[in-house]
Amino acid sequence: MKINILNAGYCTAPEHIAIHGGRWKKIHFPAMFALLQHPKFGAMLFDTGYSYRFFDETKKFPKRFYRWMTPVTLHEEDLVVNQLTTFNLKPADISHVFISHFHADHIAALPDLAWSRFIYMPHAFSHLRNLKPAEDMKHAYLRGLIPTDFDTRSHPVDMAKPKLLSAEYAPFKTGYDLLGDESVIGVELPGHALGQMGIFARNEHGKLFFFVADAAWLKQSIVENRPPHKIANMIFADPEEYRETLSALHTYHLTHPETIVVPSHCAQTIQTLKASNE
Numbered sequence: 001m002k003i004n005i006l007n008a009g010y011c012t013a014p015e016h017i018a019i020h021g022g023r024w025k026k027i028h029f030p031a032m033f034a035l036l037q038h039p040k041f042g043a044m045l046f047d048t049g050y051s052y053r054f055f056d057e058t059k060k061f062p063k064r065f066y067r068w069m070t071p072v073t074l075h076e077e078d079l080v081v082n083q084l085t086t087f088n089l090k091p092a093d094i095s096h097v098f099i100s101h102f103h104a105d106h107i108a109a110l111p112d113l114a115w116s117r118f119i120y121m122p123h124a125f126s127h128l129r130n131l132k133p134a135e136d137m138k139h140a141y142l143r144g145l146i147p148t149d150f151d152t153r154s155h156p157v158d159m160a161k162p163k164l165l166s167a168e169y170a171p172f173k174t175g176y177d178l179l180g181d182e183s184v185i186g187v188e189l190p191g192h193a194l195g196q197m198g199i200f201a202r203n204e205h206g207k208l209f210f211f212v213a214d215a216a217w218l219k220q221s222i223v224e225n226r227p228p229h230k231i232a233n234m235i236f237a238d239p240e241e242y243r244e245t246l247s248a249l250h251t252y253h254l255t256h257p258e259t260i261v262v263p264s265h266c267a268q269t270i271q272t273l274k275a276s277n278e
């Protein structure tokens with residue numbers, strides 16, 4: 001399938017938060033999404049990046065803190081719906097959205113995709129469903145970003161049907177065949193958020209992509225097995241699991257240098273891949 005790496009806006013934060021020993025300098029963290037054009041299922045997205053709804057949803061306190069912590073820049077032309085036109089696509093053409101996790105910078109354009117099926121790991125959303133509004137902040141969750149008919153269009157991953165992965169994916173042993181044709185394999189990348197899902201997908205030239213969402217914020221973290229600043233543990237679902245997932249990604253990177261590993265917010269990675277988009 002054809003794979004294009006794009007981003008809808010970016011936020012800024014100090015580099016040393018994202019990676020232990022990083023610079024104090026503020027750097028850009030693009031909100032990546034990927035357009036996957038499958039020969040049978042048509043156009044699909046992995047995450048969505050920001051949308052203007054992020055600003056609507058963070059107008060009032062305490063959610064306004066969300067904006068303060070990670071100031072967001074988003075231009076009209078960066079919106080998913082506007083970028084789709086570049087590919088002669090409309091929001092209605094997006095058949096599936098694979099949701100890595102439910103942090104606002106990954107799902108902000110879901111309400112614009114009124115015809116898509118949503119695929120995600122069930123436990124990534126089930127704990128958010130019953131939160132009291134006062135608890136949203138703790139989970140970086142903006143409930144207003146969830147479409148009103150979300151449940152009817154949801155196809156959560158059937159965790160009872162794991163697939164044993166071949167050595168090609170080691171050290172990841174278990175995955176989920178998300179479309180039933182082995183073209184998109186979901187793997188759990190726990191630690192950053194409950195039920196975070198990464199996906200493997202191969203482009204039309206046979207190149208394998210591994211979208212790892214926020215399992216690492218920078219590619220350098222994976223290459224050097226270097227975690228973020230300890231302060232980031234405060235926002236992680238499980239810091240210990242985060243560390244284990246990062247080590248697994250490090251091992252994967254060393255043993256599969258030909259795979260394009262894509263952390264969702266690594267500016268260097270995203271820019272390089274955007275430049276190679278045809």
Ligand SMILES: [Zn+2]
Pocket residue numbers: 101103192193214
């Ligand atoms: Zn996140």
